[in-house]
Amino acid sequence: xxxxxxxxxxxxxxxxxxxxxxxxxxxxxxxxxxxxxxxxxxxxxxxxxxxxxxxxxxxxxxxxxxxxxxxxxxxxxxxxxxxxxxx
Numbered sequence: 001x002x003x004x005x006x007x008x009x010x011x012x013x014x015x016x017x018x019x020x021x022x023x024x025x026x027x028x029x030x031x032x033x034x035x036x037x038x039x040x041x042x043x044x045x046x047x048x049x050x051x052x053x054x055x056x057x058x059x060x061x062x063x064x065x066x067x068x069x070x071x072x073x074x075x076x077x078x079x080x081x082x083x084x085x086x087x
Contacts, residue, residue, distance in 0.1 A: 012084075041069075
């Protein structure tokens with residue numbers, strides 16, 4: 001996560017999660033969330049690939065699609081964190 005949001009923000013997110021549950025539950029939550037997110041992103045990439053199979057630049061288009069998706073996800077994450085910082 002440190003490539004997307006600053007360490008202090010990660011710390012705050014973890015502390016918020018731990019305040020509502022145990023450290024073990026938080027670690028399990030993050031592990032499960034990582035696995036589910038990984039699978040979801042791969043499925044989206046595969047769906048994009050399938051939709052554009054006739055395109056000779058399939059790999060390049062998929063790489064661009066995934067990079068843009070990463071950028072959008074980063075923007076959404078930062079926006080949500082800004083809301084919490086301004087409370």
